[in-house]
Amino acid sequence: MSSNFSVTSLHILMVKAANFWLMQSYLKALGFWESLGENPKLNQIKLHEEEKFKKPKALFVIHVTLSDPIFARIIDCKMPKDDWDKLQRNLNEVRA
Known part of the structure; x- marks a missing residue:
């Protein structure tokens, strides 16, 4: 049972990270990421x-x-x- 929980948690974490990476690459493609950085x-x-x-x-x-x-x-x-x-x-x- 605990192995299912950790796999599910890992999947949720990967989806959240994928959303961040997707937005980051989108902003980089538009040229906004470098100009704003992490804490503009x-x-x-x-x-x-x-x-x-x-x-x-x-x-x-x-x-x-x-x-x-x-x-x-x-x-x-x-x-x-x-x-x-x-x-x-x-x-x-x-x-x-």
């Missing part, structure tokens, strides 16, 4: 949030400052660096 401080969380929104903010600033014809040339870019590079190429072509 408020500043670390704030810094992570700021980093997460830098690229979308940069894209927004680039997009709202462009005229419609120029914006139409870069609308397919998803990263601020791509937008900027494409703008530079287009402007260099106009200058040449």
Whole structure:
């Protein structure tokens, strides 16, 4: 009887650990685990949030400052660096 109890307890422990490992690997895949770690401080969380929104903010600033014809040339870019590079190429072509 005691052997059944320990097998059941081990199974429950493994299920709980598997849930933790599953969540840990999911957060690692999204890039959140390393930034938060095991005991995140408020500043670390704030810094992570700021980093997460830098690229979308940069894209927004680039997009709202462009005229419609120029914006139409870069609308397919998803990263601020791509937008900027494409703008530079287009402007260099106009200058040449």
